[in-house]
Amino acid sequence: MSAYKISASRFSAALLMFASLFMASGSFAAELNLPDNLVIKAIDGQAVSNFDRHQLSAGKHIVELKYRDIFAVNADDSGSWVKSGPLYLTLTVAEQQSLQLQLPTLDTEAEANAFIRSPELKVVDEAGQAVPAEIMTHGDLMADWLAQLRR
Template sequence: MKKFIGVIALSLTSFLSSAASVSFPESIDVLTLNGLSHVDSRYLELETGHNLIEVRYSDLFESSAEDSNWVRSEPLYLYLDFETANNYQAFTPSIVSEEDAYQFIDNPTIQLKDGMGGERQVSLMTHSQLMAKLLLSNQ
């Protein structure tokens, strides 16, 4: 009985300490969360405040009946600041061809939909864009 109560208390504590959760589509692999690499690549629980998520886009496209090609991005960075608890789902634009995939990589944005139906578009940054943002924010 003590174990059961302990598990419930631990679950409630982790639920209350999380500000938000984000789930990602199969084409987006989560590499790190706030610098930690041991994360679930489809579903993240985020702490209150600033979060930096490193992701990579990858998808397989058939160029002919006998040939297929992987399209992969370099690491991309998603910088989020969550003040309120909510469950978010990330969506990429419609990507049905290699050309669509390369256009996405050139201008990577995702839609974040919350549990209440709200949406916001968020840009993913390259490493150099992230470094510029960090440098400019410290001035």
């Protein structure tokens, strides 16, 4: 009936080969997990959708983040949003590494605003070991780039 005949064994072999290629390509990625009040806007200049976890290839990356959280003084208070401008995280990841971004404890609106002015966070791997990373504001990033150009 059909001009194309393929045996079940050839189909299974082709399917297995395709699946192994697909799985191999994803097995080298590192995973970046975020707290609820951080959102990734872009990775290496490429916009991303808002998910809790993001896959990164091994190597050096610049991750654009945005902080946002709501603070209420009492139960009757509807709350006040604290939002940052873009924050930039530079880090180098290894293959198949699972990383967690950890913010300092920010219990008040004043602490959140202080964090936005002078951001600090910790990046840890699956064993809880700190991973070298730097976070900076947009102004800090531009000043750093200009300093590198002048060298």
